[in-house]
Amino acid sequence: MAESAVEFVLSKLGDMIVKEVEHLGSVGEKVKWAQTELMDIRCYLKDADSKRCKGNTTAENWLNQLRDVAYRIEDATDTFYLEVEDNRHNDPSFLHKLKKLCHKPMEVPVLHKLATELDDIKKVLEGISNSKSVYSIDPLQDRGKGNTIVMPFRRAAYLDVDETEVVGLDADKNKILKLLRYEETPRRAVITIVGTGGLGKTTLAHMVYKSAKADFKYHIMLSVSEQFSLPDLLRKMLSKLKHSVPKKQDVGALISELRDLLNSKRYLIILDDVWGAVLWNQLKDALPDVKNGSRVLMTSRFIDVAKSADPRMAPYELCFLSDEHSLDLFLRKAVPSEESDEKCPSDLLELANALSKKCKGLPLALIVLGGIISTKEQTYHAWKRVFATMDWHSDGKDCMNVLAMSYEDMPYYLKSCFLYLSSFPEDYEITATRLVNMWVAEGFIPQQDRKTMEETAEDCLEQLFQRSMIQVSSRSPNGSIKYCRVHDLLRDLAMHQAGKENFVTVFPQPQGINHLSKLATRRASLQSCSPHLMESVGPYTRSLLWFGRNDSVPSYSEFKLLRVLEIVGVNMSHITNLKGLDKLIHLKYLGFRNCYQLNVSTSSFGRLKNLQTLDLRGTKMERSPTGLWTIGTLRHVLTGGWIWSGPPSRVDLINLQTLKWVCLMETWLSHVPGLSNLKTLGLSNPYSEWWDPVPNLLGTLTSLVSLGIRTHSENHIPKEIVYPRALANYQNLQNLYLDGVWSEDVTLEAGLFPPYLVKLTLMSSNFRQDPMMELGKLKSLKKLRLDHIYKGMQMICQEGFTVLESLILNERLDVFTIAKGGMPKLKYLGYSTLFVKKLEVPPELKHSTSIVNLQYKKFLSW
Numbered sequence: 001m002a003e004s005a006v007e008f009v010l011s012k013l014g015d016m017i018v019k020e021v022e023h024l025g026s027v028g029e030k031v032k033w034a035q036t037e038l039m040d041i042r043c044y045l046k047d048a049d050s051k052r053c054k055g056n057t058t059a060e061n062w063l064n065q066l067r068d069v070a071y072r073i074e075d076a077t078d079t080f081y082l083e084v085e086d087n088r089h090n091d092p093s094f095l096h097k098l099k100k101l102c103h104k105p106m107e108v109p110v111l112h113k114l115a116t117e118l119d120d121i122k123k124v125l126e127g128i129s130n131s132k133s134v135y136s137i138d139p140l141q142d143r144g145k146g147n148t149i150v151m152p153f154r155r156a157a158y159l160d161v162d163e164t165e166v167v168g169l170d171a172d173k174n175k176i177l178k179l180l181r182y183e184e185t186p187r188r189a190v191i192t193i194v195g196t197g198g199l200g201k202t203t204l205a206h207m208v209y210k211s212a213k214a215d216f217k218y219h220i221m222l223s224v225s226e227q228f229s230l231p232d233l234l235r236k237m238l239s240k241l242k243h244s245v246p247k248k249q250d251v252g253a254l255i256s257e258l259r260d261l262l263n264s265k266r267y268l269i270i271l272d273d274v275w276g277a278v279l280w281n282q283l284k285d286a287l288p289d290v291k292n293g294s295r296v297l298m299t300s301r302f303i304d305v306a307k308s309a310d311p312r313m314a315p316y317e318l319c320f321l322s323d324e325h326s327l328d329l330f331l332r333k334a335v336p337s338e339e340s341d342e343k344c345p346s347d348l349l350e351l352a353n354a355l356s357k358k359c360k361g362l363p364l365a366l367i368v369l370g371g372i373i374s375t376k377e378q379t380y381h382a383w384k385r386v387f388a389t390m391d392w393h394s395d396g397k398d399c400m401n402v403l404a405m406s407y408e409d410m411p412y413y414l415k416s417c418f419l420y421l422s423s424f425p426e427d428y429e430i431t432a433t434r435l436v437n438m439w440v441a442e443g444f445i446p447q448q449d450r451k452t453m454e455e456t457a458e459d460c461l462e463q464l465f466q467r468s469m470i471q472v473s474s475r476s477p478n479g480s481i482k483y484c485r486v487h488d489l490l491r492d493l494a495m496h497q498a499g500k501e502n503f504v505t506v507f508p509q510p511q512g513i514n515h516l517s518k519l520a521t522r523r524a525s526l527q528s529c530s531p532h533l534m535e536s537v538g539p540y541t542r543s544l545l546w547f548g549r550n551d552s553v554p555s556y557s558e559f560k561l562l563r564v565l566e567i568v569g570v571n572m573s574h575i576t577n578l579k580g581l582d583k584l585i586h587l588k589y590l591g592f593r594n595c596y597q598l599n600v601s602t603s604s605f606g607r608l609k610n611l612q613t614l615d616l617r618g619t620k621m622e623r624s625p626t627g628l629w630t631i632g633t634l635r636h637v638l639t640g641g642w643i644w645s646g647p648p649s650r651v652d653l654i655n656l657q658t659l660k661w662v663c664l665m666e667t668w669l670s671h672v673p674g675l676s677n678l679k680t681l682g683l684s685n686p687y688s689e690w691w692d693p694v695p696n697l698l699g700t701l702t703s704l705v706s707l708g709i710r711t712h713s714e715n716h717i718p719k720e721i722v723y724p725r726a727l728a729n730y731q732n733l734q735n736l737y738l739d740g741v742w743s744e745d746v747t748l749e750a751g752l753f754p755p756y757l758v759k760l761t762l763m764s765s766n767f768r769q770d771p772m773m774e775l776g777k778l779k780s781l782k783k784l785r786l787d788h789i790y791k792g793m794q795m796i797c798q799e800g801f802t803v804l805e806s807l808i809l810n811e812r813l814d815v816f817t818i819a820k821g822g823m824p825k826l827k828y829l830g831y832s833t834l835f836v837k838k839l840e841v842p843p844e845l846k847h848s849t850s851i852v853n854l855q856y857k858k859f860l861s862w
């Protein structure tokens with residue numbers, strides 16, 4: 001990752017020269033020298049990296065030395081900024097003094113310290129530069145940072161286990177279904193699919209689950225992972241079967257409750273990715289055997305898991321794909337059918353066969369290699385180059401070499417994005433917007449003309465998906481990635497490479513790996529609740545992600561150079577002071593996710609002048625922090641559901657793109673703040689008169705894509721917002737969330753809504769007329785949620801909803817009817833049998849639509 005480190009430091013040095021020229025004095029020449037020298041060395045990076053890929057350890061060492069010196073430059077400049085800010089905070093006249101004395105650095109401690117460090121760095125950098133010729137590292141054409149382009153990849157369709165895209169598993173699926181349905185084995189049988197990583201065990205389990213779940217009263221599928229928590233696993237299983245699960249129940253109580261629920265029902269439990277026999281030994285008492293044909297299906301890499309769980313049931317060992325199936329799967333990924341009606345060109349077929357055979361029947365390797373080929377030209381020489389660079393070994397290294405090859409094929413900025421995924425725990429579902437905002441804060445994303453950094457980062461995420469380096473869990477109605485995961489083997493690759501490059505260090509570390517000293521740790525991901533792991537985070541750490549389940553929080557005074565700080569799942573309701581938070585002047589991303597409640601001094605945020613994202617989802621904070629709205633760099637502010645006062649009317653937050661949920665300030669009646677680039681807005685007001693400036697505000701938000709409006713129970717949705725057709729004027733609005741009673745003198749009609757609306761959520765509307773006829777006229781609508789909006793007892797969809805794919809219905813109805821021809825593209829229908837007594841759906845939809853009873857499931861919020 002030397003290239004990434006050098007590019008980042010070059011950008012930082014350029015900014016420093018421009019912004020601090022009057023304060024650097026003679027030290028500025030040292031900064032300029034380091035910038036010039038790095039720009040010269042940059043021309044040699046491609047050749048050195050190419051030699052490293054071929055096993056040249058000398059080139060690898062040279063790159064490591066260059067990366068480390070780039071880190072030293074970054075540390076020196078960031079420490080300088082920090083000390084200048086501390087001095088300025090304590091002495092408002094400090095900058096004036098610094099300007100007067102900057103040509104006498106010996107008399108100014110902060111300048112003297114920077115100059116001394118740069119002198120030491122110069123010696124090291126000269127040695128690295130002089131060793132290029134000794135190591136036979138040659139220059140290549142300098143592409144320059146300004147030429148870096150992130151090409152938006154074609155968007156590939158995602159379906160959760162689309163069986164038309166699966167190759168070679170139909171026979172396996174049918175055999176396992178037969179075992180599940182075998183009536184001559186009434187006992188609770190445990191079937192285990194066993195095979196190496198990347199063989200398709202999870203895919204097969206999903207296929208079986210989709211086909212078999214209708215045969216069982218209760219059915220659950222969960223991913224377990226290596227470092228599973230028995231209480232968490234039991235709670236997840238219970239949450240699938242009942243409304244809520246008390247958080248403070250002990251393991252014994254959880255086991256007893258689950259056993260009682262399952263005791264009289266035929267159930268199917270699928271546990272994916274089981275790593276050891278200890279899981280079954282701990283879980284088996286919760287899964288009763290009442291001789292009613294209940295089944296447990298597990299997937300594992302280890303045969304002893306199967307033998308331990310059910311000695312009478314032989315492990316189902318999944319085989320590698322045949323050469324024929326391997327070629328079929330490879331070509332589906334390498335030559336996507338939606339791009340061409342033709343099959344693989346005949347002159348490439350022989351080469352395609354040779355490429356697929358190199359994967360030795362491992363589906364993951366075939367998918368990854370096919371993803372690489374899909375990014376190349378469909379020419380013999382382009383494919384031949386890929387074939388020629390393959391250097392795979394046997395004995396379990398085949399797939400990892402394929403994955404490593406895919407990693408090496410990435411541009412430097414995409415490598416950084418991929419390695420950052422190792423920061424998240426195994427089997428973790430990653431929110432795309434959260435990941436994108438972290439990438440932007442870290443400085444991974446190159447700036448492009450006519451695009452925001454977030455849009456470019458979304459293209460990077462699409463590239464990772466296109467290269468089969470991530471799995472998409474779900475997409476938003478507009479087609480963008482909403483949630484994603486990383487396959488275990490790919491995460492292993494990212495962790496290995498990130499550790500090797502000193503890019504991300506994951507704690508606790510796998511056995512046999514010696515972690516770096518706290519002084520060397522650049523980014524730390526703490527994936528355990530052990531407080532002592534904080535000892536691994538040092539003063540030069542730039543990113544700290546803590547996935548905890550305890551009540552302790554760190555003191556931030558020792559690592560003041562953080563750019564990204566996120567704490568997830570730590571109970572912070574008893575914390576009254578985040579010691580040292582106000583010192584983190586480099587902080588760009590701050591997240592307290594699912595931390596219950598934050599009771600901190602609101603003065604802590606005023607000095608965070610570089611803050612871009614504040615994410616408090618799942619955490620209550622009663623009021624907006626003092627000084628927050630003075631931070632001009634803010635891009636995303638997401639409250640934890642507690643309603644904050646919005647920014648004052650006179651502020652100019654030109655960079656702000658996301659703001660939810662906030663209450664309108666009374667001052668907005670006379671003046672609307674500068675929010676011209678806002679894309680997502682959530683408003684919630686306690687007083688009806690405070691809604692008066694909303695139409696005026698919305699009229700200024702030309703970039704708005706997503707809007708949420710939430711009223712209190714005694715207030716109505718402001719008539720001015722929906723009539724006369726105010727919302728219909730917002731051509732860019734794609735997502736609309738309206739929670740509140742509509743005025744009785746407003747008649748529901750399709751023309752009230754934005755013309756290109758893709759997602760619509762209506763709650764507590766209190767309509768007297770059946771809304772389906774008018775809503776069906778929204779020609780772009782793909783996702784619709786209706787939650788207690790209608791006073792009647794019968795809803796009928798006669799026609800319309802021509803592109804609707806998802807409907808969530810939370811209404812009290814005697815009958816809900818979809819007539820023949822209505823909602824022709826519906827894929828998902830979620831409703832509650834507690835509220836909808838009768839559901840009438842035409843036969844053709846029953847076969848093509850997933851109809852889910854949400855009786856025990858939580859309705860998602862906006």
